[in-house]
Amino acid sequence: MIEGVSLFEIMSLTTILFFIGIYGFLTRTNLIAMLMSLELMVNAEAINFVAINKYLSPHVLQGQVFSLFIIALAAAETALALAIILHLYRLTETIDVKEVEELKY
């Protein structure tokens, strides 16, 4: 609970963050940038978990534990994604998704 800040304001912030992430994911074609957008979305959710837990049911801890999980998951996912991107670069010498669209009809 932060003095003078309401849940509405925090959730507005996370919503904005989330849609910035979606916008970035849909518009950028560089894989690294897309990965960053993905991280933004994940972090918006993590904040949501903590905030809702703190404001609506402060006597339990599940939300905060979930956010810890999300952070760990995000780290693992980033490592994996970076590995894939590196490998892709070795194969095709590009990390632009528009150049890599063999998997289609």
Added chain:
Amino acid sequence: MSEFSYIYLIPLIPLLTFLFLGFTAKKIKEPVSGYIGTAGLLAVFGLSLYTAYQYFFVSGLVNGKYEPVKIMIREGWVHFTDKLAIDLGILVDPISVMMLVVVSTISLMVHIYSLGYMHGDSGFSRFYAYLSLFTFSMLGLVMSSNLFMIYIFWELVGVSSFLLIGFYFEKPSAVAASKKAFIVTRFADMFFLIGILMVGYFAQSFDFETLNSPATYQTIQGWIANHQIFSFMGLSIFTWALILIYIGGMGKSAMFPLHIWLPDAMEGPTPVSALIHAATMVVAGVFLVARLYPLYYHIDGAFALRVVAVVGAFSALFAAIIALTQEDIKRVLAFSTMSQIGYMMMALGVSGFEGHEGLGYMASMFHLFTHAMFKALLFLTAGAIIHAVHSNFMKDMGGLNKYMPVSSIVFLIAALAISGIPPFAGFFSKDEILAAAFEYNKFIWFIGFIVAGMTAFYMFRLYFRIFFNKQTDYGDHKPHEAPFTMAFALVFLGLMTIVAGFIPFSELVSADRMPFHSHIHWGDPLVIASVLMAASGIGLAAFMYYKPTDYPDKVSAAMGKAYVWTKNKFYIDELYLFITHKIIFDHVSKPIAWFDRNVIDGFMNLLGVTTEKLAERIKFLQTGRMQDYAMYFVSGVIAIVMLVIYFR
């Protein structure tokens, strides 16, 4: 009982030799595989004789009755309901022990004989593997303790018969013959299976001991008497079940009109004809009726049994007539087999149940036993002759007496036996059959009497035309006597044919399992008449065929159409072809095939084509661009959220 605890070895040894020879057929070369198979069979032969001795003379007779002994291998092997389960067991009773002796003796002789006969054949090891498979199935069949086991082994002998008829699979005629045999017997087995299921449904058991017990048939007879059981065309459904089971037996035993496969089955190697198509497998139908004899006798006033008698008598006459005119020696023997099996069926059919009334039953089993010996002997001798002359046809033979003295003597013994001349085996059994038939019905006796004369005639026609008649010029390639292994089997079976008639069979095998006394009244007009009939048949054959004469041609010319019809086996094969090809194929199968190809396949194809067309339309959604997929996903989520909010 524990004294028969070794008995499962009897079918097991041939099974093991079959597996061994089957897996190593490519590696083990010629004589060795034959020795392995023969050694296994020798063990089986010894065990069978020991079993027979033990059962008939030591432990079988309890209070003046041969009690069946059941060795349970696995109780509740296949479980349907609490009442209805199939056990895996072995039944030792007079007829199964007798069949054990028959099967193992003939099979051993055929194994020994084939060492010489199959010499140099590329499929030598395969042949022995198949022989072992057949012996296993046949031994299993005769020792089965319930109807389902007998059905399993019934099909197994069918398969081994198929394999052995088609042994020379390079020959199209052999392939056709094996297919024909398999399909005809399968067709009959379909009825057999329905019959088994019906019997199982009403009697609530498949077990022979339960089925044959007075409690079962009295209960069923009570239902029939009180009309508590369905009836169809004036006969109770249980009688129909027994008739259906008998149709299965007709298929295996080549009774009219399911006999068409037997003559063609002669395409197989001759030892196989001797083993399967003369001595053992073809009598399975007789064995089956004998197995269920109490049911056949007690249900519905023995109606089903009378069907057996009529079919048997007709087949005996029909086959004997055809045998008169055939030219291929193996086919003569095949029709003779059919005729003799008809005899056995007839004897079963005219039999009573208790004591001396069961003479027909005992005579049938006796004839089965003696017939196995002399018919196997005839076939094996025919094999030796074919081996020497390289032809199946009588016109290529003649005057063989001086080249093959041993074969000539054993053939003469067997021919005298089958004609019913004392003191050879066939006389005793045939005479009992005729006596039983005479007591039951004069007309059936008369058919048997005529057939006896015809049998003597066609057997001696065969004998004289092979060994005497014209002196055929064999060129440089003189026929020679059979090698030792073949001659040994011939001489052994020849001795059996001489002594088998003196076995006091009625003391061992009877319908109610109680020994009774039966002996030949030498002065009886019936006996004299049948011997005279046989002698006149032989005399006529000698008159016509001992030296080359023109009587045969004159007689056949005088017979005209009758001769042509007989020679073509009364066109039964053509009738079958007409029914199957012209009627069933054209008017049933072809419309069904059209429906399948156009309607059912068409519907399935329509489904496939529609799916394909639809996919062609929407495949452009798969762009391969990651942003597009993300876009679909996000828009989908937003749409769902909006719907949920709107409809809440």
